[in-house]
Amino acid sequence: MRILGVDTATRRASVGVLIDGVVIVEQSQVAESNHAVSLLPLIADVLRQAHCSVGDLEVVAVSAGPGSFTGLRIGLSVAKGLARATGLRLVAVPTLEALAATVDDHHGTVCTLLDARRGELYAACFAAAPSGCTRLTADTLVTPEALLPQLPTPCVVVGDAVVRYGAWLREQLGARVTLLPFETHGPRGGVVARLGGERLRAGQCDPLPDMEPFYIRPSEAELRYL
Helix, strand or coil, X not given: CEEEEEECCCCEEEEEEEXXXXXXXXXXXXXXXXXXXXXHHHHHXXXXXXXXXXXXXXXXXXXXXXXXXXXXXXXXXXXXXXXXXXXXXXXEECHHHHHHCCCCCCCEEEEEEEEEECCEEEEEEXXXXXXXXXXXXXXXXXXHHHHHHXXXXXXXXXXXXHHHHHHHHHHHHHHHEEECXXXXXXXXXXXXXXXXXXXXHCCCCCCHHHCCXXXXXXXXXXXXXX
């Protein structure tokens, strides 16, 4: 099976191609503003390196949130466009689950934290094992102070929130927390593709008209309307 994986939930976009369970090519890029300009060229470059055309693909898997509202909309729009144009099957992959699965050299608790701004975090915890990650908590929007007593320790923390809150977490938890730099442990399109394949085999292909980003927090427009 040939799967394209796309993750634009953070400032770091990542695209990967998985063929028969093996990541053939994976490439990441930090956007200067947003991913609208750079995502399609990034996909084209990855497909070229994989010696694969869009017509050769069977599935497109996309990181569906939570994360950056703009980033999620861009990634999903591109994935939907590819699916509509070529008949590819479309699979949504939870962003925090895909982020946890990038920590493939740790056995124990992995906490994924994305900076949701306004002093809040998108958070979820997983149990990492050689067989994969098992979800321990639902995705949630929480303040760092409220999250702290809920964290199962010792744990590994991964995500872009490490940049802003890493020193504070280290101060609060000491040796009970291991912080992984976002530069080396950010989103990976190949992981999104692999998890998309697993969800597809479990019968979780997503109907195009029904697929929407998973924001958790209402958008600014929704808040103004309310």
